[in-house]
Amino acid sequence: MTQNKNPTTQNLDRLLAIFAGKRILFWAIVAVAIHAVIITGTSLTYVRDRWIDPEGAAQRKAAIEAEKKRLEKEAAAAAAPALAGLTNAAAVVSDVDATNATNAADTTTEKTTEPGADSSVIPPDRADTPMVKRITETAKPEEMPTLGNDLGISIEDTRVR
Numbered sequence: 001m002t003q004n005k006n007p008t009t010q011n012l013d014r015l016l017a018i019f020a021g022k023r024i025l026f027w028a029i030v031a032v033a034i035h036a037v038i039i040t041g042t043s044l045t046y047v048r049d050r051w052i053d054p055e056g057a058a059q060r061k062a063a064i065e066a067e068k069k070r071l072e073k074e075a076a077a078a079a080a081p082a083l084a085g086l087t088n089a090a091a092v093v094s095d096v097d098a099t100n101a102t103n104a105a106d107t108t109t110e111k112t113t114e115p116g117a118d119s120s121v122i123p124p125d126r127a128d129t130p131m132v133k134r135i136t137e138t139a140k141p142e143e144m145p146t147l148g149n150d151l152g153i154s155i156e157d158t159r160v161r
Contacts, residue, residue, distance in 0.1 A: 004013050049057035126132055 004010055049060075122132055122136075
């Protein structure tokens with residue numbers, strides 16, 4: 001092979017000489033093979049469920065759904081004692097209602113509750129506590145937002161007064 005005497009292409013020849021003895025085609029085939037292995041490995045479940053064993057895929061899906069339902073039932077059974085505590089609260093409220101009815105029938109007892117307080121839920125001995133007052137008080141008209149637009153509350157209505 002003859003030496004290139006053209007100075008403009010001599011630099012290009014030197015740059016390409018780096019790759020002259022290399023096996024570019026070999027490494028391209030290796031890269032394609034690696035990609036094919038990775039893509040095949042991540043697609044095995046899809047190929048198996050779609051083409052090889054669709055009936056088995058349906059059975060596995062049904063088994064997964066049954067397991068989810070079983071776990072939901074177990075979670076509901078585990079939460080049942082906590083919910084049972086809440087049902088006792090309804091019994092307490094009914095006891096309070098009975099006590100309120102007895103107190104209302106008694107002429108010597110006067111009930112002092114807030115106007116907004118529901119006397120059937122709040123026991124009379126708790127009606128004057130700060131917590132009940134804070135929960136049952138109604139907002140003053142100057143604290144309520146104005147209904148100037150149809151879009152809801154405006155930024156001016158959110159400032160501290």
